[in-house]
């Protein structure tokens with residue numbers, strides 16, 4: 405049988421979805437189907453056509469189509485869900501829970517039927533709880549339902565460390581554990597620059613400021629934009645996760661996974677380091693944490709649990 409191209413569906417053709425679609429095509433990770441609601445069918449088709457018309461200039465051969473029909477998503481290898489409302493200044497991500505849980509369920513009912521074998525990446529907020537909602541609606545195995553938070557949070561953290569030291573971002577390593585909220589846990593002890601632990605390079609008060617800026621990094625962008633939330637770095641993060649799966653790269657990245665005993669939590673979706681490859685989440689890495697780190701993670705886990713309970717009750 406001839407080798408065929410991968411098919412990637414992106415649900416939600418707003419800021420994050422459209423940016424993700426373009427980046428996926430630019431990297432030729434597959435042919436992209438961009439889906440939004442029927443009321444926005446023409447704008448969605450228009451965005452997809454506009455992106456496609458960039459392909460001769462940029463030299464990519466992925467196709468991009470816009471639609472409001474799930475017929476065209478049939479058999480997708482990967483589905484990325486960005487559908488939902490975004491927050492505005494003064495709101496928390498958790499304020500979006502009821503509206504976006506309804507949207508997530510309706511999207512997943514379609515995906516379940518049309519793309520039963522897909523790996524599914526969730527972006528919509530509050531993302532830990534939305535990953536739970538998707539998992540419940542899809543009924544897919546846990547390795548195929550994956551939330552995006554930690555790649556973005558870690559990218560922000562590494563950006564701020566690189567800025568602080570005036571070094572290349574390529575030499576900065578670190579990661580962020582926990583829920584995608586203001587009590588996420590950037591792990592200073594596991595952060596380094598060119599292999600040197602950051603506490604050897606940056607004074608403690610500056611590290612604390614970087615940790616705090618990372619925690620509120622989404623809100624910083626929301627306040628600057630005024631009418632929506634971040635989309636370039638979120639899209640880049642989704643594309644890195646998509647590439648890890650589609651190319652079976654076996655990356656070690658933070659992602660939202662269903663925890664069943666790991667880190668002492670049960671039936672909880674939250675950000676942890678995972679092995680991301682051709683079978684989705686192939687492994688969850690459990691790190692030893694200090695008492696202080698575990699207490700911070702417990703606080704974050706409690707916040708996520710509270711929002712998941714709203715989804716369960718809704």
Ligand SMILES: NC(=O)C1=CN([C@@H]2O[C@H](COP(=O)(O)OP(=O)(O)OC[C@H]3O[C@@H](n4cnc5c(N)ncnc54)[C@H](O)[C@@H]3O)[C@@H](O)[C@H]2O)C=CC1
Nearest residue numbers: 416417418419420440441487488489490527528529531638
């Ligand atoms: N997890 C993360 O790290 C991040 C999460 N987000 C979240 O991603 C979501 C999307 O953000 P943006 O793209 O900026 O918002 P946006 O408002 O630009 O786009 C959302 C799109 O979803 C569409 N949509 C709504 N209901 C739909 C349905 N039933 N089916 C298909 N499409 C539907 C809307 O028509 C709109 O085009 C928000 O919930 C936001 O909070 C954004 C950035 C980072």
Ligand SMILES: O=C([O-])CC(=O)C(=O)O
Nearest residue numbers: 491497529622623633634
């Ligand atoms: O802050 C928001 O609402 C969007 C988001 O999750 C982020 O940029 O981290």
